[in-house]
Amino acid sequence: MNEAIVQLRGLSKHYGEGTTRVDALKEVDLDISAGSVVGLLGPSGSGKSTLLNLIGAIVDPSAGLIRLDGELVYDGRWIRKDLRRLRLEKIGFIFQFHNLIPFLNVSENIEIVLELAGYTLADARKRSLELLDYLQVADRAQAKPSQLSGGQAQRVAIARALANRPRIILADEPTAALDFERATIVIDLLHRVADEQHAAVIVVTHDEKIMPRLDEIHVLRDGALMEKEAAG
Amino acid sequence: MNLAIRDIRHHMGRFVLTCLGLALLLGVVVSMVGIYRGLVSDALSLVRAPAPDLWVVEGKTRGPFAEASRIPFDMRDAIARIDGIAEAGAVTYQSLQLEIDGRILRAFVVGYEPGRPGGPANLAEGRPIERSHFEIVADRRTGIPLAAKFKIGADWFTVVGRTAGQVDSAGNPTIYMTLKDAQKIQFQQEGAAARNLAVRGESGTPNQVNAVLAKLKPGVDRLALVQAIERWKHLSAMTQNDQEALLLQSVVEKARKQIGLFTAILLVVSTVIIALIIHTMTLDKVREIATLKLIGAPDRSIVGLILQQALAMGTISFSLGAGLLFLLAGHFPRRVEILPGDIIALASAVALACVLASMLGVRHALKIDPAQALGG
Numbered sequence: 001m002n003e004a005i006v007q008l009r010g011l012s013k014h015y016g017e018g019t020t021r022v023d024a025l026k027e028v029d030l031d032i033s034a035g036s037v038v039g040l041l042g043p044s045g046s047g048k049s050t051l052l053n054l055i056g057a058i059v060d061p062s063a064g065l066i067r068l069d070g071e072l073v074y075d076g077r078w079i080r081k082d083l084r085r086l087r088l089e090k091i092g093f094i095f096q097f098h099n100l101i102p103f104l105n106v107s108e109n110i111e112i113v114l115e116l117a118g119y120t121l122a123d124a125r126k127r128s129l130e131l132l133d134y135l136q137v138a139d140r141a142q143a144k145p146s147q148l149s150g151g152q153a154q155r156v157a158i159a160r161a162l163a164n165r166p167r168i169i170l171a172d173e174p175t176a177a178l179d180f181e182r183a184t185i186v187i188d189l190l191h192r193v194a195d196e197q198h199a200a201v202i203v204v205t206h207d208e209k210i211m212p213r214l215d216e217i218h219v220l221r222d223g224a225l226m227e228k229e230a231a232g
Numbered sequence: 233m234n235l236a237i238r239d240i241r242h243h244m245g246r247f248v249l250t251c252l253g254l255a256l257l258l259g260v261v262v263s264m265v266g267i268y269r270g271l272v273s274d275a276l277s278l279v280r281a282p283a284p285d286l287w288v289v290e291g292k293t294r295g296p297f298a299e300a301s302r303i304p305f306d307m308r309d310a311i312a313r314i315d316g317i318a319e320a321g322a323v324t325y326q327s328l329q330l331e332i333d334g335r336i337l338r339a340f341v342v343g344y345e346p347g348r349p350g351g352p353a354n355l356a357e358g359r360p361i362e363r364s365h366f367e368i369v370a371d372r373r374t375g376i377p378l379a380a381k382f383k384i385g386a387d388w389f390t391v392v393g394r395t396a397g398q399v400d401s402a403g404n405p406t407i408y409m410t411l412k413d414a415q416k417i418q419f420q421q422e423g424a425a426a427r428n429l430a431v432r433g434e435s436g437t438p439n440q441v442n443a444v445l446a447k448l449k450p451g452v453d454r455l456a457l458v459q460a461i462e463r464w465k466h467l468s469a470m471t472q473n474d475q476e477a478l479l480l481q482s483v484v485e486k487a488r489k490q491i492g493l494f495t496a497i498l499l500v501v502s503t504v505i506i507a508l509i510i511h512t513m514t515l516d517k518v519r520e521i522a523t524l525k526l527i528g529a530p531d532r533s534i535v536g537l538i539l540q541q542a543l544a545m546g547t548i549s550f551s552l553g554a555g556l557l558f559l560l561a562g563h564f565p566r567r568v569e570i571l572p573g574d575i576i577a578l579a580s581a582v583a584l585a586c587v588l589a590s591m592l593g594v595r596h597a598l599k600i601d602p603a604q605a606l607g608g
Contacts, residue, residue, distance in 0.1 A: 049606065058526065058603045084602075088528025099523045099605050101235075103242030108233060115233055116528050144242075160527070172606045 003070075004031040005167050005200035006055060011064030013050050013223075024050040026223045027064070032216075034167065035194050037187070037201040039211060042220035048204045049172070051220065055202065056091055056170050057083040069167045088117055092161030092199075096173035098153040100145035106132065106156050107141040113163040131159040135189065151182035158189055162197065169193065169201040180209050187213045235524075235533065236540035239517070250509055251549045257502050258546075258582060259553030263564075264495040265574045266557060268488060270567030275401035275483050278340070279475055281353040282323070284445035285454060287475045291466040296325050296442040297401070297475075298482040303467065305411075305439040308345075314460065316452035321348025322441035324414045327404065332382045337374055339407045340400035343414020349445040352408050358393030364410055369393040373405035385417050401483040403566040411441065499581055506589035510542045514593035521597050522605035531598060538593045539586075546586035550579055 013025040025047045032038050040048045053059040055066065057073065066074035068090050073079055080086050087093075100109045107128045114124035132138040135155040137148075145153055154174060161169055171190065175183035187210045190201045203214065211217060219226040240247045279297070287296075288303070288311055295301025305322055312320040324343035329336060344350030346361045352369050358378050361367045368389045370376045380391045389409065398406040409417075419440065448454065454471050461469040470478070514521070521534055554575060561568040 052606070053603055056526070058601075058606075082530075084525060084528045084530060087526065093526055093605070095523075095605060099519065101520050101523065103235070103239040103520075104233075108238070112233055112235075112524075112529075113527050116530075116533070121233075 003034055004067075005034045005069055006030065006032040006202070007065075007067035008055070009065040009067075011051075011054060011066065012062045013047075013054060013059065014062050023223050025054065025061075028225045030218065030225060032200045032202060034198040034200055036215040037190050037194050037203060037213075039214040039217040040202060040204045040220060041206070041211075041217055046220040047223040048220050050223075052170050052172060052202065052204050055168070056093065057086050088113070088164060090166050090168055092164070092166040092169045094154070094157050094161045094169060094171035094174045096176045098145070098150075098157040100148075100153060100156055100160070102145050105142050105144055106137065106148070109145070109156060110160045110163050113160055117164045127163065128159075131162055132156070135159050150178055151185060154178065154182070154186050155189065158186070158193065162193060165197065167197070167199045169199055171201060171203045171205075173205055173207070174203060175205065175207045175210050183207060183210055184213070234540070235537045236544065239537065240541060240544060247545070251545060251552060254502065254505065254509075254545065254549035255552035255556065257498065257505065257553070258550045259556045261495055261498045261502065261582075262550075262554050262557045262570065262575070262578055263561075263568060264491050264498065265578060266561065266568035266570045267564070267566065268491040269569035269571055269574065270564075271401070271403075271484055271487050271491075272480065273397075273569050274399045274403050274567050275479050276476055277398055278342075278400050278406065279472070279479055281395075281398060281406075282321075282344070282350045282445050283353065283472070284349045285448040285472060286317075286446040286457065286461070286469055287472070288320075288444040288446060288461055288467055288469045289442070291462075291464070291468050293468055294470075294478055294482075295468075296323075298478050301442050302440045303442075303444065305441050307467065308441070308444045311444050311446055311461070314457070316449055316457050318447045318449045319348060320444050320446040321345045321350040322411055322444050323350040324411060324418055324442045326414070326418050327400075328384070328407070328417070330382070330384060332376060335375075337376075338404045339370075339374060340402075340404045341414055341417065342406055342408045343411040343418070343441075344408060345411050349447050350411075352393075352395045352398060352406075354395070355393045356396035358391070360393055361408065361410060362392070365413055366390060367392045367409070369395060369408040371395045371398040371405035371407070373397075373399060374407065387413070387416075389413075397567065399567070401479065415439070415441070499585055502582070503585040503589045506542060506545060506586055507592045509545065510538060510590050510593040511596060513541065514538055514596050517597075518600055519605060521600045522602050525600065525602035526605045534597050535594050538597055539590045542586040542590035542593070543583060546582045546589075547579075550582045554578075 008028050008030040011025060011028040014021055014023045016022055040051060042048050054061050061074055073086060110128040110131055111124040114127055129138060132141055135158060137152050137155045140148060140152055175186050178186060193199055194201045289295035289301035290303050293299045293301045308320050308322040311317060321344060326341050328341045329338050361369060366387055366389050368391055370391050372394050376391050378391055378394055381388050400406060458469045461467055524534060
């Protein structure tokens, strides 16, 4: 059994108070292991994005406990003050529309994460080219994001997410803008990353075509986590 | 990695166009200060040309520029005889409107005694006045060429020399002639007016001048000499520095306030425009800034991106504006003088304006939620 990279206990999030209170997430307990690609499913408003934002230290939980990569990061308050640093060290993000910085070229989009993490320019460049090579887009290193195909852009986004060797990858609808063939390539890549980097990949998706390729599927409904479904 | 430069490169066309527009505005700011400096230079050029040590004028007046001053010509000899005075010269000043080859020319006429204080400082071409009548030295801005002949009053004058940039405080070019010729133009009446004066026994040219300019012997106490001259109740005296200060205070002060206010307004307008541009540029980058925050970029990186762009815009625009003014300064109708100190002061003001202007964009950027990077 692989170690749990993400541990959530009684994690809740509500907005407003009294009659205006909305429970976006209700006492979620969840363990996600290294090496797995896990899907978060549910209708709109079910709390998928809220859960992703809580694990990504983007939104403050209302209650509960979060442990990431063995480190307790939230127990009623954020243990670290610098949440951006926490994200930089532990979490990689992959977005629906890749969100590459348009004024940076492909290589620079990856280098910037590494520079923020304290790499020297030379080391950042070397690591960037390694990742682009790993994801088979090294030939596009100097291209601007606008010059990439959808599939290439998403691979670069994955490379950026992996840049600082995070053990948690949060992917928000990573295949929504891709056709079946490209979506399959992206999910295969995420599996490869999870296996080779011993990372936990959490994918929020509505995309039915990729569900059979996920290791686990967790369904959220009205902010509550339903029973775990086996996939694949 | 410098994000600001990369973003600018990515939107180079838009950035260059923005800078060009801003350059014109900042060019006007620089030109305002240049025009003021030119105004001061113009005003002082007339006072500094003869470079006297003392100005002796009518008693209880601050003449001859700030107030009217008339003193008898023979005061020149009385002044020259005072112990400590090296030499003295009588001068007249008057504005004149001439018609030369169908062109109206407004000029400032200086009458002086060749060989005595009061004449032009340096000639750009030609020679000084040598004859006692009908020769003039005109500034180049009159547009009158060397050796040209033209009529003033009843007499024909010949241009024997030309000065460069010798104008009065209103920017009118200066014409130098002998004191006698100038007195004739200033005081002599013609026709019925002359006959009227003759009937009253006041015929002829009044032998009066506007001021006597004196140069002192080395080591003479100027203030003591001023006090000595002022003991004669019908005379006032002031040093060259006093005369310059008086001229600036009386002639240029209002223009200084006017131009200063206009410059300040333009700087405020520039600041507002830069603020709006930077704010718009920030709004265009909301998703990128959210992504940067999400991947771990600290606030200083985001602030640096916006602040550096604002400063780059200000620096490039200011340089372009100032450069443009350097190129066009000679084509302005009045003197435009750009001093290094003014450029440094204005550049600092523009830099400060850029920092202030970027605050709106910075404030907006710091409020951007990293969660905005997620979702469609």
